[in-house]
Amino acid sequence: MRLIIVDTGCANLASVQYAFTRLGVDTHISDDAAQINSAERIVLPGVGSAPYAMEKIRGKGLEDTLQNLSQPVLGICLGMQLIFETLDEGSMPSQGLGLVPGRIGLLDTKGAPSPHMGWNTLGDLKDDPILESVKSGSYAYFVHSFAAPISNNTLASSEYGMKFSAIVRHKNIWGCQFHPERSSHIGAQILKNFSKVTL
Amino acid sequence: MLARRIIPCLDVRDGRVVKGVQFRNHEDVGDIIDLAMRYRDEGADELVFYDITASVDDRTVSPDWVGRVSRAIDIPFCVAGGIKTVEAAGARLAAGADKISINSPALARPDLINELHDAFGKQCVVVGIDTFEENGTYRVKSHTGDPDKTRETGRMTLDWVIEACKRGAGEIVLNCMNQDGVRKGYDIMQLKAVRAVCSVPLIASGGAGAAEHFEDVFKQANVDGALAASVFHKSVIAIPDLKAALKAANIEMRL
Numbered sequence: 001m002r003l004i005i006v007d008t009g010c011a012n013l014a015s016v017q018y019a020f021t022r023l024g025v026d027t028h029i030s031d032d033a034a035q036i037n038s039a040e041r042i043v044l045p046g047v048g049s050a051p052y053a054m055e056k057i058r059g060k061g062l063e064d065t066l067q068n069l070s071q072p073v074l075g076i077c078l079g080m081q082l083i084f085e086t087l088d089e090g091s092m093p094s095q096g097l098g099l100v101p102g103r104i105g106l107l108d109t110k111g112a113p114s115p116h117m118g119w120n121t122l123g124d125l126k127d128d129p130i131l132e133s134v135k136s137g138s139y140a141y142f143v144h145s146f147a148a149p150i151s152n153n154t155l156a157s158s159e160y161g162m163k164f165s166a167i168v169r170h171k172n173i174w175g176c177q178f179h180p181e182r183s184s185h186i187g188a189q190i191l192k193n194f195s196k197v198t199l
Numbered sequence: 200m201l202a203r204r205i206i207p208c209l210d211v212r213d214g215r216v217v218k219g220v221q222f223r224n225h226e227d228v229g230d231i232i233d234l235a236m237r238y239r240d241e242g243a244d245e246l247v248f249y250d251i252t253a254s255v256d257d258r259t260v261s262p263d264w265v266g267r268v269s270r271a272i273d274i275p276f277c278v279a280g281g282i283k284t285v286e287a288a289g290a291r292l293a294a295g296a297d298k299i300s301i302n303s304p305a306l307a308r309p310d311l312i313n314e315l316h317d318a319f320g321k322q323c324v325v326v327g328i329d330t331f332e333e334n335g336t337y338r339v340k341s342h343t344g345d346p347d348k349t350r351e352t353g354r355m356t357l358d359w360v361i362e363a364c365k366r367g368a369g370e371i372v373l374n375c376m377n378q379d380g381v382r383k384g385y386d387i388m389q390l391k392a393v394r395a396v397c398s399v400p401l402i403a404s405g406g407a408g409a410a411e412h413f414e415d416v417f418k419q420a421n422v423d424g425a426l427a428a429s430v431f432h433k434s435v436i437a438i439p440d441l442k443a444a445l446k447a448a449n450i451e452m453r454l
Contacts, residue, residue: 014295018270047292048320112201113400113423115322115369119202119244119453139202139453141275143297143322143369160201182275182297184239 003195004039006066007031008046008079009056016045016076019181023188025195033065041071041195046078050104050146051090053078057097066097073099073173074130074194080168080175081146089146100153100170107147109161115145116160120178122167122186124157130167130174130193131155138186140166140178147177172199202453203417203445204244204424205438206402207431209234210251211280214264217251218429225251228432231264232271238431239272241438244453246272247300247372247426249327250280251344269295277325283311285318292323300325300372303341306352306359309366316367321399326368330356330389331376337389340376356389357396364398371397372426375405382408382430390420402426410436410444417450 005016007029020027027043030036044066046053057063066073075083084096086103096104107116119139125131140158147164150157158166158177167190168175174194180187209216209231216234217225228234235246248268265278278291279300288299305311305326315324329343337356342348352359360371373393375386385406394401400423403416407427416425430436446452 012292012295012297014266014293015269015297018295019273021270022273047323048318113398115399116201117322117370117400118204118423121200143275145322179275179297182273184273188273 002039003027003041003043004036005029005043005045006036006062008044008053009060010046010048010053010078012047013045016043016181019188019191020195023192023195025191031060031062033062036062036065037069039071041197042069042073043194044073044075044079044082046076046082048078049089050078050081050087050096051094053082054087054094054096057082063097067099070172072194072197072199075173075175076181077144077177077179080177081144081148083173083175084148087146099173100168100175102148102151102153104146104148107145107161107164112161115143116147117143119183120158120160120166122156122158124154126155128155128169129197130169130190132193133189134186134193140176140180140183140186142166142178144177148175200451201423202244202451203422204402205242205413205442205452206245206247206424206426207234207238207243207438208247208249208404208426208428210249210428211264212251216432218432232267234432235268235272235276238438239274242442242454243274243438245274245424246276248276248278248280249300250278265291265294265296279325279327283308285314288315288319292319296323298323298325298370300327302327302329305363306339306341306354309362312363312366312368316369321367321369324368325370325372326363327372327374328356328359328363329374329376332386332389337392343376357392360393360397368399370400370402370423372402372404375403378406379404381406382435384408384412385416385420385425387415387419390416390422394421400424408435410441413441413445414448414450417445418448
C-alpha cells in the first residue's frame with residue numbers, strides 16, 4: 001500500500017528515498033516482484049549505462065513485472081530512459097522495457113561539453129497533475145548523455161544543443177530525465193505531486 | 200538554457216570544514232551539515248566536499264557524513280578524497296553522493312578512471328587536477344593536502360586533461376594552485392587553454408575573491424562552473440548577491 005523504489009541494482013537509491021522522507025512520504029526499497037506488484041506507486045530510479053541496467057533488471061527477473069504494472073510509475077533519469085522501447089546506448093541498440101513508445105538517442109550537444117550536466121530550464125509545459133504548481137522556466141538538475149526526443153508524450157521539454165523530453169507521460173507511466181531528488185524545491189514539488197497522483 | 204554553476208567547496212578534516220591558504224595553516228570554519236544547509240538555502244548549485252587529509256594519510260572518506268549530507272540537502276554534491284577503488288567509490292555513491300572526485304589516486308593509477316566509468320557511468324566520475332604554473336608551463340602535482348608530501352607528477356596539465364577525458368571522466372575540476380586562497384581571480388589564461396582541450400564540463404577552482412572574478416571566468420574561459428571556498432565561508436561574497444550580479448551581467452543563473 002505504499003510507494004516502492006525499485007532496487008535496480010545500479011541506482012542511487014538512498015538519495016531518492018531521502019527526498020521522499022523529507023516530504024513525509026513513506027517509501028520502501030525492494031526488488032521483490034510481489035511487493036512491487038502490490039505497491040500503490042512505483043519509482044524506477046537509475047544511474048549509469050542503460051544496457052547494464054537492463055541486464056540487472058533481467059538478472060533479478062523483474063522485466064516481466066515492470067512491464068505489467070497498472071499503478072502510477074515514475075522513472076527517474078536512467079530509469080526514465082529504460083521505460084522506452086529502444087535504447088541507443090552501447091555498442092548496438094538494445095531493448096528497453098517498452099512502456100512508452102519511442103527511442104532514446106544520443107543527445108547532440110552541438111559541440112557543447114557532454115554530458116549535459118547542471119541546472120536547466122523546463123519549458124513547453126503541458127497540463128498534467130505531476131506539473132501542478134510547477135512553472136515554465138523552473139530549473140531542474142540534469143546529468144545525462146542520452147535523451148528522449150520530443151513526442152506527443154512530452155509533458156515538459158528542455159534544451160541543450162537540441163530540444164529533448166524533460167518529462168514524459170504515457171498512460172500510467174511518467175518519466176523525468178532530470179533528478180527531482182536533487183532539484184531543490186521544484187524537484188520536491190514534482191515528487192510530492194507524484195505521491196498524490198491518481199489514475 | 201543551461202545555467203552556469205556556483206559551487207562552494209568544503210574542505211573536510213576530521214569531520215569539520217576547514218580552510219587554509221595555499222593548502223597550509225588550516226582553520227576551522229564550521230560543521231558540515233550546518234554549512235551544507237546554509238549554502239543550499241543561499242542558492243548554491245552544487246557542493247563539493249574534499250577530505251583534504253585522505254590521500255596523504257592513506258584514509259578514505261567517512262561514508263557516515265556522506266549519508267548525513269544526502270539526507271539533509273536537495274541539491275547535488277560531490278565527494279572527494281582518498282577514493283582509490285571501485286568499492287570505495289561505490290560505497291559513497293550508495294550513501295547518496297551524486298559524484299565522486301578522484302585526484303592523486305588517478306595519477307598513481309590512471310586505469311581507476313576507466314574502472315569507475317565502467318562501473319558507474321561517466322556522469323558520476325569527476326577528475327580533480329591540482330595544477331601549478333611555472334615559467335608559462337602548466338604541471339600537475341599530487342598529494343597537495345600536505346605541503347610536505349606534495350609531489351611533482353611529471354605530467355603536463357593539458358595532456359592529463361585530455362587523457363582523463365579519454366579514459367571516461369565526466370567532469371574536470373581544475374584547481375590552479377598559484378591562485379588558491381589568495382583571492383586575486385581565477386587563472387583565466389590557464390582555464391582557457393584547458394577549456395580548448397576539455398570535452399566534458401569544466402569547473403574552475405582557485406583564486407575567487409570578488410564577484411567580477413566569477414564574471415571573468417564564465418565570460419572569458421567559458422567554464423561550466425566556478426568553485427570557491429574561503430570567500431563563501433567567510434561571507435566575503437554572499438551567494439544570492441553574486442548570482443544576481445552574474446545574472447545582470449547576462450550570465451545564465453538559477454535564481
